[in-house]
Amino acid sequence: MSLALYNTLSRKKEPFTPLDAERVTMYVCGPTVYNRVHIGNARPAVVFDTLYRVLLSLYPNVQYARNITDIDDKIMRTAAELGEDISVLSQRYAQAYFEDMAALNNLEPTITPYATQHIPEMIDMIERLIAKGHSYVAEGNVLFAVQSMDDYGKLSGRALDDMLAGARVEVASYKKYAGDFVLWKPSADNEPGWDSPWGRGRPGWHLECSAMIEKHLGETIDIHGGGQDLIFPHHENEIAQSCCAHDGKPFANYWLHNGFINIEGEKMSKSLGNFRMVNELLEEYPGEVLRYVILSAHYRSEQQFSKELLDSAWRSLDGLYGFLRGHEPATAIINQDSAGYKALLDDLNTPMAISELYRLAKEMHAANGAGNVDLESKLKAELMGLAGLMGLLQQDSEQWFTLARGGDAISAEDIEELIEKRKQAKTDKDYAGADQVRKDLLDLGVVLEDSREGTTWRRS
């Protein structure tokens, strides 16, 4: 039993073998911080966080880096509009990103490198690329010469000429070849910039990842992840920079890419105005609901996203937490032989693993009904172990049902008070009065559940 991952490089599922089983390295492209992030940014974070958790269950040391791009033209434009320094803007949104990601139960990566803190490393890499004949200076720009690399395009599977044939963007005059991309570009006096051998300027987008990976993880890493749209040009160019700087040494052995999210059946895009920002969704839904939706589809698939799905996911989690409610706590244990764990090892089949969550929960519930305490706690431990690998069921079940669910909800105290009133009514055989309390609370989104032990309540 071992981990298998679909590798974009080979377009096949492959057994995962790290270079060093004692130290596994993974890098995932993080956000450009000029705004709040949307749900599409959350997908890779959740997917690769899940992979990180799985890797942690297999290897003693997993180095997971996710960068913050804090220098970029969009950042510069937004900062200029707001009349503030780019560092102020980027720090604000980086912080917001961390908060959003934490709300989605994402663990903190091992390393969070910032582009602007690696300017010297980037300049150093450019100098090496120039020295090795892979880059040239033109009008203050430093460009990477893609033709200097034999297998440029191997990740995206395209030939150079094919790429250029349908290019939609005009070619800058200083490029020797249309496919060449910028490593360093000059900054105007009123633009942020850093001194370099080629004058004051700023790095091209792709360079930061190559430089930061080299510094923090090494010349060759095990896993590199990101959204599908990054395959070309971003990851292709990272490969070009790193491989050429390292004399052809492999850059990343496994390339993983998550699919896109569709909103109400269509692509999420600015022009359609249907962006879903994570923080806005979090005002209406617990982060775990968003996470559940993301993990309910396989990471490589295109994924549907809608209010109906969020509501459905919330009810689904209610079901799971409902099974947990009233069961004694148990320490999470990963059952390595379980179908759920194997599903995760099989290219992160989270939909399958989630279905196992339900099977375990039902079996646990049945064991409880049969009075088999040992089996019950064993199954609960396994359930929590599997859920933990996905970052799900991380809340206390009692709290899950009693926390306010948006809007101005009735307070827990008031609910308890009404339940007492109803109890008295029932004692007095005033069932009409008791039913009225039930109905009133239901109108406020509170469901009452009577049992031998008394009345419990939950928000729905």
Place this chain on the structure above:
RNA sequence: GGCGCGGUAGCAAAGUGGUAAUGCAGUGGACUGCAACUCCGCGAUCGUCGGUUCGAUUCCGACCCGCGCCUCCA
């Protein structure tokens, strides 16, 4: 034009060469003073047409439909 992906029940979504998991919704019943929870039961022949095969939703081909990327969008 080039490269690539997908079409499975109302909504989502796995999966398999031997007649298709799971969740939500719906629905019938048990339980309940009523209800909720829970439990038992009910629904798809897998885009279309061919081919290979004893047998295909699963392999191959064509077609239809939807979609992504082609220089800075997760």
